[in-house]
Amino acid sequence: MRYCFGVDVGGTTVKIGLFQTDGTIVDKWEIKTRREDSGSAVLPDIAESLKEKLAGHQIERDDVEGVGIGVPAPVNAEGIVRNSANIGWGYKEVKREMQELTGLSVEVGNDANVAALGEMWLGAGKGQKDLIMVTLGTGVGGGVIVDGRPIVGSGGAGGEIGHLCVNYEEEDRCGCGNRGCLEQYASATGIARLARIRLAKNDDDCALRKVSLEEVSAKTVFDALKEGDKVAEEIAEEFGAYLGHAMANLAAVTDPAVIVIGGGVSKAGEILLGYIEKNYQERAFFANKHTKFLLAELGNDAGICGAAKLVIDKAKR
């Protein structure tokens, strides 16, 4: 039996999985992300943890294919990160350092791209090779898989779905400095923003007014939507139009078999997909109308799964 590790480095915790290369999860656990001192302990902590687990499971290092790592930053083809504010890293040769620490083969990718790979391998996109994953959380992240491999890009900044411009008339700025980014409409904060703008327009009676304007959240909107609230429907339609149209554009270039919707916002469930898919179909190029929309299945495990897959695929090439 062959094994590998999938590591998902976050700002608070590092999630780690020990996998058989057939996709079976043998063990998973977390360690703390020690961000102090520019995050210098992060990789040594992970290496130490992997070593302990190998001993615990009585697995020889020779039976380990390697270590895949997802990090919250652009990662170039050499496994180098230039800056990761979430972890405290500046310039960091993650792949080389981790190889030296573990003596194992290491592959590194951006966490959102890696999560998409996870959903392709063991989640909603199982069996597919062309897939888009959109993660609707505080922001909008994502990964685009083409022929089984994530789009990394020349500087490692590929897959920034949240910064597709979907509204050239927008006057408010996105966190990135531009105006009209998908993230301004489809993230949890974006949906809450759409709701506040809509609610400020008039004072018609609706379920969303049960809380104050400041307290309105994406959850408030989708809860009201499930109760059939008309204003929540308007907001969901607006959200669905921005996201659906953005996906139609992306599909014209990548022709995906499936688009997987994940992240906190996706907990609203199937009702969400309807709004996205309807608007997608309205705008999709005729050759892309076959694309299916699915909810993500792996939740927080997408990262460790995709990281493991990254190193398994590398070993095959």
Add this chain to the structure above:
Amino acid sequence: MRYCFGVDVGGTTVKIGLFQTDGTIVDKWEIKTRREDSGSAVLPDIAESLKEKLAGHQIERDDVEGVGIGVPAPVNAEGIVRNSANIGWGYKEVKREMQELTGLSVEVGNDANVAALGEMWLGAGKGQKDLIMVTLGTGVGGGVIVDGRPIVGSGGAGGEIGHLCVNYEEEDRCGCGNRGCLEQYASATGIARLARIRLAKNDDDCALRKVSLEEVSAKTVFDALKEGDKVAEEIAEEFGAYLGHAMANLAAVTDPAVIVIGGGVSKAGEILLGYIEKNYQERAFFANKHTKFLLAELGNDAGICGAAKLVIDKAKR
């Protein structure tokens, strides 16, 4: 010395190149595309022509790496075309048929994707692995290269840059049935359309009025632009905004090192790039501002070069 063939199948002629695998063109020629009888003679004609050339150059079949073919249709990963109106083909197993006809290894790709690969290998994008090529002709075609390989997509319809929606307010329809496609603004016909719309707005004096409204073409616009005509500048600015913004969106997902502009419209030269690049920079995500804009270098040879590269790369994997 190792050799390979690059074949670019068009509706009127088939362009063919005999290459050394280092990129040297040994010979290039054309044969007629016989579209009659559902294009059934097209592949046998090509096979016959390759055989003659091998004999003429006294090259053994064992020294040939294979045959790459670009066709004007979506092509899936198995080298199957479902429909190519330009050639008369319906369902066609191009790869299998050509392998049987030649006894050589065959790779097949969409012509626009293949042309992008050609510019990457021997043209403006030499040395790069992440590149977008936009072909501004009667329509807008293109190819997106990620880590050295064209995006093909689940059904072979990847890289349809011309059908990115860039204007959600558009009321006129594109040939594809949608509204607001890039092709409606950035193709030769699209630029002429922008010009006619602009000229119909008022009757101010400008160089474009030297010809009748029906005769205004992309060339009229760019010729007037070079003379400093203000109305031509307005139209070029509008063209540049649509194309530059579309490229900024595409770059957010693919993070290209270079964007290559080719096709008939690109004969207007460097002046064109300025309008595109300015608008690109205005909208690009901060991590994609490094992308360079270049004019295509290979002209009509991009297809045969890229087709040859397709089969060389396949042999390496």
